[in-house]
């Protein structure tokens with residue numbers, strides 16, 4: 268296998284939530300496809316220094332705020348790259364195509380209609396998925412879930428929710444999903460179903476979260492027709508399984524001690540950091556965490572955090 272070429276790239280987001288992308292010149296590797304601006308890390312440079320240099324050279328902006336987003340190793344037939352991707356949310360100047368390349372600011376919901384190199388799939392997932400995801404607790408009725416949800420979303424500005432109600436029948440889940448889906452339509456909040464693949468397809472769910480058992484039973488990613496397929500992981504073996512089976516994101520738990528399971532041994536931050544850094548897939552840390560853990564999670568390379576009690580009302 269040839270040497271991994273270390274590349275720094277940027278998901279640049281403006282205050283309206285739009286993402287900046289550029290078209291690779293036809294004569295370059297993966298030419299004609301859209302890319303996140305960036306380039307090769309040179310000797311003696313850190314990835315972040317390379318990012319700052321490349322963004323100045325290619326699109327004329329000075330980076331003032333960025334955080335790690337995801338690291339993706341990828342083997343093309345002709346070369347192997349390690350895409351070291353940062354989320355850039357602060358910059359000076361106006362981004363433009365300094366090298367004559369075509370450039371565009373794209374609304375997130377339109378990003379999937381552009382063609383990117385094959386290595387970019389996990390980067391798109393990381394760019395499109397939120398950094399905080401609420402998991403609903405068990406409630407007496409779907410109406411109760413909905414009213415709790417509306418309060419939580421408003422109060423905590425959440426952009427993702429896993430609608431989980433393990434105790435109810437498929438029929439009741441279906442009605443609850445319809446209720447919540449309608450209430451969230453038009454909002455920026457991603458609704459993630461928590462049920463079987465069959466039921467999720469029936470619901471035309473855009474996103475589905477699998478339990479570890481369902482992940483284990485999964486044989487074909489394409490069986491789920493929606494855009495995002497995630498899974499619950501508790502071990503390195505399960506993380507590998509989720510990546511190998513083509514999941515779009517995972518949750519990793521339990522990180523810290525939770526009120527609901529005080530006796531379950533937790534992974535702790537050191538193990539989480541060790542495991543997350545090698546995952547070419549967005550990872551949410553889950554279990555005993557709240558907003559105060561978000562920055563730490565992002566700094567160890569996670570997508571963000573998922574939680575029940577931290578944001579429920």
Ligand SMILES: Nc1nc2c([nH]c(=O)n2[C@@H]2O[C@H](COP(=O)(O)OP(=O)(O)OP(=O)(O)O)[C@@H](O)[C@H]2O)c(=O)[nH]1
Pocket residue numbers: 274275276295296297301302303304305306307321346348350384385386387
């Ligand atoms: N910048 C960037 N490179 C990507 C992306 N996706 C992807 O597979 N790559 C690959 O990573 C490598 C990045 O190199 P580059 O062509 O940007 O490097 P560079 O700016 O230093 O330019 P150079 O070709 O003049 O040395 C290429 O092989 C490219 O195909 C992406 O989204 N952004």
Ligand SMILES: [Mg+2]
Pocket residue numbers: 304305306307325
């Ligand atoms: Mg470049």
